[in-house]
Amino acid sequence: MAHPQIAAFARLAEGGKAPVRRIEGQETLLGRASHAIVYDEIHDEIVVPQGFAQAILTFRGAANGQERPIRVIHGSRTQLKDPDPLAVDPVNNEIFVPEDNRVLVFAREAEGDVAPIRVLRVPDNIRLRIPGVFPAQNLLVVSGSPSQGERNNQLLIFDRRAQGDARPLRVIGGPRTTLGDDVGELRVYHDWIVVAHTVTGKAPADPSWPAVSVWSVHDEGDVPPRWSMNLGKIDGVSVDVKSFDLDPKNRAIVVATGRKPNNSVLTYSFPELFEGRD
Amino acid sequence: MAIRALCVAMVAVSIGWGFQKTAAKGTSTLEARLFGSWSLPSEAMRVISPGSAGTVVAVVWQRQEAAGVARVAEARSTVRIERKPIRMIQDPYPTLSAVAVDMERNEVVATDENLFQILAYGREANTPPRAAMTEPQWRIAGDRTGIEFICGVYLDVPKGDIYAIYGDVPGLMHVFSREKQGNVPPVRELRTGGDLRGRGLAVDEEHQEILLVSQHNSAVAAYHKQAAGDDAPIRLLQGDRTGLANPHGIALDRRNDLIFITNHGQASTRSTTGVDLSRLKPNIPLGGKLAVPGSGRFLPPSISVHRRAATGNESPLRVIQGSRTQLNWPAGIIVDERRGELFVANDTGNSVLVFRADAAGDVAPIRVLKGRDTALASPVGLFLDTKNDELWVANYGNHALTVYSPSAEGNTAPRRIIRTAPPASEALMIGNPGAVAYDTKRGQILVPN
Structure with missing residues (x-):
């Protein structure tokens, strides 16, 4: 893309309404192709990966304009290779960064x-992708798939404190999950695991049903999701979720799309997800 | 109609919870698949009632234990929902x-x-x-x-x-x-x-x-x-x-x-x-x-x-x-x-x-x-x-x-x-956003390029 940035839009913005602020410019150290962003509500911080320079950048929550990050994790000791998705545990003050078949865990305040x-670490043939954390039960959820051959994704559920060659506590995966090839995004909200299926994945198990689906962190095996919300069509084309985040206060899910529809942010009501979990 | 759908959904969810409690006692089958050898049963799912917008599609599935002998039939339902967005941010003009x-x-x-x-x-x-x-x-x-x-x-x-x-x-x-x-x-x-x-x-x-x-x-x-x-x-x-x-x-x-x-x-x-x-x-x-x-x-x-x-x-x-x-x-x-x-x-x-x-x-x-x-x-x-x-x-x-x-x-x-747009219209400059976050403190949507 021509212009790296983090644009902040008002929750109720619609159409071509301009962002209320932008984080941009050389001082920010941002690059293009940010495939993760986390807002840490407890510490009022924004955390993003910087894949080109193998770094993790943390900004003030109110950062605006050409503002430097307040912390940067970067250097030869970090073992960062191609940081892409990440998760932040604001309760236990940790940042989780999957890299191939490993999850690197940093202190949130590391610099x-x-x-x-x-x-x-998991076996070499598994590629870990997108993490999520459930601090209340000390659980780490990571989407992963075999790096060769079979492409179906699984959700691996570990003890949050797992390290070394620890095995997952349980795994959700298989044809009934319809996880398919491409888990576009993953969030853990209380005990729900919320996952985006994508249309442009190489072989989504159910291409007619591009959706955000929900499992419990207690689920295990080849189980279908508890909830699956189809995101409908825009101008006759199924919405292709690239990423999403949750807005618990307004019981909504905010979805980002690149191609279908092009360069858009959509908000959906999803009250079922938040019922009884405030 | 909405109340009816909700009731069906609640039944379906309770069935799901029932399954979860049962399955938790079993072998971690997918773990076996990843870390050892394990094959899935060929039968995937069977639709009991056809799904439509806002209704529930119930699913029957079978679980095969790692030993390949015992088969345990369980019921588990997915509440399938179709929604349209309530808001959409998109620059209508060329960038x-x-x-x-x-x-x-x-x-x-x-x-x-x-x-x-x-x-x-x-x-x-x-x-x-x-x-x-x-x-x-x-x-x-x-x-x-x-x-x-x-x-x-x-x-x-x-x-x-x-x-x-x-x-x-x-x-x-x-x-x-x-x-x-x-x-x-x-x-x-x-x-x-x-x-x-x-x-x-x-x-x-x-x-x-x-x-x-x-x-x-x-x-x-x-x-x-x-x-x-x-x-x-x-x-x-x-x-x-x-x-x-x-x-x-x-x-x-x-x-x-x-x-x-x-x-x-x-x-x-x-x-x-x-x-x-x-x-x-x-x-x-x-x-x-x-x-x-x-x-x-x-x-x-x-x-x-x-x-x-x-x-x-x-x-x-x-x-x-x-x-x-x-x-x-x-x-x-x-x-x-x-x-x-x-x-x-x-x-x-x-x-x-x-x-x-x-x-x-x-x-x-x-x-x-x-x-x-x-x-x-x-x-x-x-x-x-x-x-x-x-x-x-x-x-x-x-x-x-x-x-x-x-x-x-x-x-x-x-x-x-x-x-290519009306005067003073600022481009959003959203470019294939691969991520999004919601800033709960300010009520803002954060979109990186």
């Missing part, structure tokens, strides 16, 4: 050239 | 990323990274201040074109060919014919692959070469001009010594046989240790999988100057870099060989910087075009019309092409402006 405080 | 002038046909061609199209206007078009916008004379757009996130353009004027590159799709370069407009497929496709997603494009007519800049892998690859399909590059410039670091624009200096590259300033080291080199396609940049962990670098933005035919891990001849340069996410770049000047679209600086073409080190620009009257807003694309002696700028931030004298400086208003 500079620091080693991870622990590393979780 | 202009590159520009080129057809000096024979008196046309200007621009690329639109937001709505995925190529737009052509009369060269002398000038949107009146109170007009909503200027409509293009013609366009190439639609699902048959394959255009997505288009960020670079070159016009082969004698042939009427339009070369286009895309910044964020799995590595393609397309050639369209000016004679085939509308929703038409390209006349030629070059599949460069995901490790050579183009960001900058230059075509060297003298040597019949295409030069593509890889932002993701900090590299420049050269192809034969007629390359198509899966043809491999003929040359590759990549490596720590090259000074390439998140490169964007590329400019040819034919007179001095040089290329100029703008760099945002981030890169990491690649290594082929332990890699079967025979499996790598020749001259394709080494991708992120071959990055050395912890080797990433943040460097000041720069303009690196290389031999046109530089190859391998070859050092630049010189580098323009430092605080005096005012570089701030430099993007498009062009060389004025007649005047010996270098023009840089300085994205976040909202300026066009002009350097001596032989500048090196931490030098100040000899001219700066910047200010409210210039109408510059996140300029990313440049073109020098040598026939009419005009400098064209594609502004990513305000839906406008602006035209100046090449000698313009300071807060100089453009000679003409082609607006």
Whole structure:
């Protein structure tokens, strides 16, 4: 893309309404192709990966304009290779960064050239992708798939404190899950695991049903989701979710799309997800 | 009806919980699949009642234990919901990323990274201040074109060919014919692959070469001009010594046989240790999988100057870099060989910087075009019309092409402006967002590019 930025839009913005602020410019250290962003409500911080320079950037929650990050994790000790998705545990103050078949865990307040405080490894043939954390039950959820051959995704559920070659506590995966090839995004909200299926995945199990689906962190095996919300069509084309986040206060889910529809942010009501979990 | 659907849903959920409690006692079957050997039963699911909008589809499934003997039938339902968005943020107007002038046909061609199209206007078009916008004379757009996130353009004027590159799709370069407009497929496709997603494009007519800049892998690859399909590059410039670091624009200096590259300033080291080199396609940049962990670098933005035919891990001849340069996410770049000047679209600086073409080190620009009257807003694309002696700028931030004298400086208003949107409409600049977050404190949606 021509212009790296983090644009902040008012919740009720619609159409071509301009963002209320932008984080942009050389000072920000931002690059293009940010495939993760986390807003840490407890500490009022924004955390993003910087894949080109192998770094994790943390900004003030109110950052605006050409503002430097307040912390940067970066350097030879970090073991960062191609940081892409990440998750933040604001309760236990940790940042989780999957890299191939490992999850690197950093102290949230780490800065500079620091080693991870622990590393979780799975077998070499598994590629870990998108993490989520449930601090109340000390659970780490990571989407993953075999790196060769079979492409179906699974959701691996670990003890949050797992390290080394620890095995998952349980795994959700299989044809009934319809996880397919491409888990576009994953969030853990209380004990729900919320996952985006994408249309442009190489072989979504159910291409007629591009959706955000929900499992419990207690689920296990080849189980279909508890909820699956189809995001409908815009101008006759199924919505292709690239990413999403949750707005618990307004019982909504906010979806970002790149191609279908092009360069858009959509908000959906999803009260079922938040019922009884405030 | 809604209450009925809700009741059905609640029953379904309670069935699901029942299953969960049962299954939790069993073997971790998927774990066995990942970490050992395990095969799934062939039967997948059976629909008990047909689903429709807002209703529930119940599912019966069977679980096979790892030993392959016991089969336990369980019921588990998915509540399937269909919803339409309650709000949608989307820029309805073009976001202009590159520009080129057809000096024979008196046309200007621009690329639109937001709505995925190529737009052509009369060269002398000038949107009146109170007009909503200027409509293009013609366009190439639609699902048959394959255009997505288009960020670079070159016009082969004698042939009427339009070369286009895309910044964020799995590595393609397309050639369209000016004679085939509308929703038409390209006349030629070059599949460069995901490790050579183009960001900058230059075509060297003298040597019949295409030069593509890889932002993701900090590299420049050269192809034969007629390359198509899966043809491999003929040359590759990549490596720590090259000074390439998140490169964007590329400019040819034919007179001095040089290329100029703008760099945002981030890169990491690649290594082929332990890699079967025979499996790598020749001259394709080494991708992120071959990055050395912890080797990433943040460097000041720069303009690196290389031999046109530089190859391998070859050092630049010189580098323009430092605080005096005012570089701030430099993007498009062009060389004025007649005047010996270098023009840089300085994205976040909202300026066009002009350097001596032989500048090196931490030098100040000899001219700066910047200010409210210039109408510059996140300029990313440049073109020098040598026939009419005009400098064209594609502004990513305000839906406008602006035209100046090449000698313009300071807060100089453009000679003409082609607006593709109503006056003062700020471009959202959303570009293939791969992530989104909700700022619960401020009630804001955070969208990175």
